[in-house]
Amino acid sequence: MHPFIKDLKAKLKKKKLKGLAVDVDDTLARxxxxxxxxxxxxxxxxxxxxxxxxxxxxxxxxxxxxxxxxxxxxxxxxxxxxxxxxRDFPLIKNANHIVNQIHQIIPVVVYLTARSKSVMPGTRVWLKKYGFPQAEVAYRTPGVKLPESLSWKAKVLEYLYPQVIGMVDDHPQLAKDLSKNYQGVLFLYDYPDQAPRSDINIVPCKNWQAVLEKVRRLA
Ligand SMILES: [Mg+2]
Incomplete structure (x- = not known):
């Protein structure tokens, strides 16, 4: 695992933080x-x-x-x-308000994104602009090519368990790329259909309101 991600896990562990990862593109930003x-x-x-x-x-x-x-x-x-x-991508309506409500139930501990390091300043400005809960931002580590970004994310997510107990992400490929041993939960955002698999905990959510209700149920 990349040292940056190892540091992140150690940091969460030390702070005794346990919570959720949230994706950015097509989950928070349009x-x-x-x-x-x-x-x-x-x-x-x-x-x-x-x-x-x-x-x-x-x-x-x-x-x-x-x-x-x-x-x-x-x-x-x-x-x-x-x-x-x-800095200027439009917000998915109400994502910020609902993420803050979720944060009160299970804290958001990391924004886990396939964006590269080059756009982290803008990403941080954007998250702050819309009042998203403060948390670490983990970007696609150098050497990971874009087509592998979801399998990379799946590995990171599994590695960060149990400090990160679940994730909200819009990409069904992430559900497919998680191993059968993954113990956390993936809230598949903007996904009105049946979960793409049932051997691990994949929770399809058609919108943010549904994510909130399902997080409440989990807690
Ligand atoms: Mg996304």
Missing amino acids: TGDFWIKGLMEKFGNPEGLSVEEVQQKYRYSYYAPYWSGKEVRAWEKQVRHDDRLH
């Missing part, structure tokens, strides 16, 4: 909307879909077959490292 709008403007919208329709059909812009190739990837890379931009 990052996906920005990506889709940007891709439409730069590279066209071959199916003539609205942003919502793209999300319904593909969930994430990178699953749309036509937004691929070198130029698209280069644009995405530049956006991904634009710290300025990460």
Whole structure:
């Protein structure tokens, strides 16, 4: 495990903190909307879909077959490292208020994100701007490539147990990448369907209100 993550675990342990990890993109911030709008403007919208329709059909812009190739990837890379931009992403409505309510029941101890270190200043400003509970921010460690970010996150999450007893994240791939030995709980945000697997504790939540209710039940 990366020394940065080891330090984080030691820090939580020392402070006797036990709580939740929360993802940022498409869980707290409407990052996906920005990506889709940007891709439409730069590279066209071959199916003539609205942003919502793209999300319904593909969930994430990178699953749309036509937004691929070198130029698209280069644009995405530049956006991904634009710290300025990460201060201004729109908030998912009420995510901040509900996360604060959850924090009173089970504390949020870390924001665990696949963002890179280059956008951490903007990320911290953004979290503060919307009044999210203060907690550590763990970013994708150097050497982990973006396509492996969810399997990386799964490993980190398992490593941080039991200091981190669960996570709220929007990506169903994270549910798939967790090992069958994972003892924590994954609240799968914005996921109205059945859990993608049942051998570990995956809790689908269609919105933040549902996350709050399910956290209450867990506590
Ligand atoms: Mg996410």
